[in-house]
Amino acid sequence: MAKLTKKSVNDLNVRDKKVLVRCDFNVPIKNGAITNDKRISAALPTIEKLIEGGGKIILCSHLGKPKNGPEAQFSLAPVAERLSELLNKKVVFAKDDSVIGENAKKAIGEMNSGDVVLLENTRFRAEESKNGEAFSKELAEICDVYVNDAFGSAHRAHCSTAGVTDFVKGETAVGYLMEKEIEFLGNAVENPVRPFVAILGGAKVADKLNVIANLLEKCDTLIIGGGMAYTFLKAQGKEVGKSLVDNDKLDYCREMLTKAEKLGKKLLLPIDDIVAKEFPNPIDAPIEIQTVPADGIPADCMGLDIGSETRKLFSDAVKTAKTIVWNGPMGVFENPQLAKGTLELAWAVSEADAVTVIGGGDSVAAVTQLGFAKKMTHISTGGGASLEYLEGNVLPGIQVIQDK
Numbered sequence: 001m002a003k004l005t006k007k008s009v010n011d012l013n014v015r016d017k018k019v020l021v022r023c024d025f026n027v028p029i030k031n032g033a034i035t036n037d038k039r040i041s042a043a044l045p046t047i048e049k050l051i052e053g054g055g056k057i058i059l060c061s062h063l064g065k066p067k068n069g070p071e072a073q074f075s076l077a078p079v080a081e082r083l084s085e086l087l088n089k090k091v092v093f094a095k096d097d098s099v100i101g102e103n104a105k106k107a108i109g110e111m112n113s114g115d116v117v118l119l120e121n122t123r124f125r126a127e128e129s130k131n132g133e134a135f136s137k138e139l140a141e142i143c144d145v146y147v148n149d150a151f152g153s154a155h156r157a158h159c160s161t162a163g164v165t166d167f168v169k170g171e172t173a174v175g176y177l178m179e180k181e182i183e184f185l186g187n188a189v190e191n192p193v194r195p196f197v198a199i200l201g202g203a204k205v206a207d208k209l210n211v212i213a214n215l216l217e218k219c220d221t222l223i224i225g226g227g228m229a230y231t232f233l234k235a236q237g238k239e240v241g242k243s244l245v246d247n248d249k250l251d252y253c254r255e256m257l258t259k260a261e262k263l264g265k266k267l268l269l270p271i272d273d274i275v276a277k278e279f280p281n282p283i284d285a286p287i288e289i290q291t292v293p294a295d296g297i298p299a300d301c302m303g304l305d306i307g308s309e310t311r312k313l314f315s316d317a318v319k320t321a322k323t324i325v326w327n328g329p330m331g332v333f334e335n336p337q338l339a340k341g342t343l344e345l346a347w348a349v350s351e352a353d354a355v356t357v358i359g360g361g362d363s364v365a366a367v368t369q370l371g372f373a374k375k376m377t378h379i380s381t382g383g384g385a386s387l388e389y390l391e392g393n394v395l396p397g398i399q400v401i402q403d404k
């Protein structure tokens with residue numbers, strides 16, 4: 001596996017220095033209570049490392065999408081409380097509507113080595129998402145060193161993820177979470193141990209155009225299942241009935257099929273499907289299903305999962321893989337009758353002697369719901385950010401960090 005080229009928290013001497021850490025504390029909050037604290041606990045290794053190093057740790061993050069500045073429902077106050085519990089250490093919440101106002105400056109001024117302060121939601125400042133210079137400078141002025149550990153926000157050039165690095169006096173580095181994403185997700189795509197099998201699923205072709213094109217170039221075998229497969233099948237001239245089809249993307253799919261042939265890559269599509277007359281409503285309601293060949297979907301039916309022959313075809317293809325990257329379920333996995341494709345493939349992926357990377361979004365929900373999360377090498381924490389990685393894009397939040 002290629003080495004990380006960016007500076008990491010391991011390379012820093014933070015003793016007595018003020019370290020601004022951009023975290024991803026964008027947790028779900030209902031009536032003031034955090035309903036899932038995974039993102040907070042995921043940030044602990046970096047924070048603990050900096051505490052051990054004797055730094056003065058100033059944490060910042062966005063939370064939700066406040067429209068016009070400060071909104072009480074998006075305050076990070078509950079995060080400070082939970083973080084105190086998880087660290088077993090007082091985390092001072094710098095309540096301040098302007099994020100870096102008098103209150104925050106006072107809290108920072110009173111810090112000793114090993115202390116932790118959490119700033120208010122960076123999006124309380126409208127300039128944050130515009131990467132404005134003034135707020136970037138303010139953030140830089142309160143610290144000596146900057147660490148970005150917010151992979152979920154790394155695809156956005158905001159003040160706290162990018163702009164701040166233009167003005168920070170000292171070093172910049174990635175935290176452990178970022179490091180993991182770069183090592184596993186980045187290297188899986190850029191330096192894969194071969195054979196490299198990429199699996200794409202989910203609803204729409206249009207959402208993942210660049211992912212398909214990029215992965216086709218990088219992988220040895222591309223498996224396409226889920227709703228997006230039907231546009232490909234229709235592009236091949238097959239009858240797909242009422243299945244999800246993006247008619248604007250038929251030419252694009254033909255282009256990809258030709259590209260695969262030219263590059264000598266295997267592109268696997270469903271050879272049979274589980275179909276029903278209607279989409280289940282509610283999504284987990286029992287429905288009447290049947291399995292049909294991929295070129296025999298009845299006109300009044302829609303494909304909602306891959307069939308047993310396809311499950312075998314796809315599972316066999318991942319068995320010998322050394323690198324597997326997966327984004328998007330094989331069917332409507334939220335319904336137990338339509339989860340078999342995703343389930344069987346998750347099983348095959350988890351059994352393969354390979355680096356297995358789940359690339360964010362609904363695929364994470366699927367493998368978690370089906371109980372396979374612990375068996376994967378790496379589960380990406382950022383939906384949008386991981387898709388951009390799979391598209392082959394450079395993420396601004398990583399690009400701005402100093403090289404080693």
Ligand code: AMP
Nearest residue numbers: 202203226227303304328331332333362
């Ligand atoms: P995405 O966010 O693009 O990964 O899409 C995930 C969603 O795609 C899930 O909610 C699945 O229920 C849905 N999905 C998967 N297969 C199909 C299909 N054959 N028809 C319609 N929706 C599907």
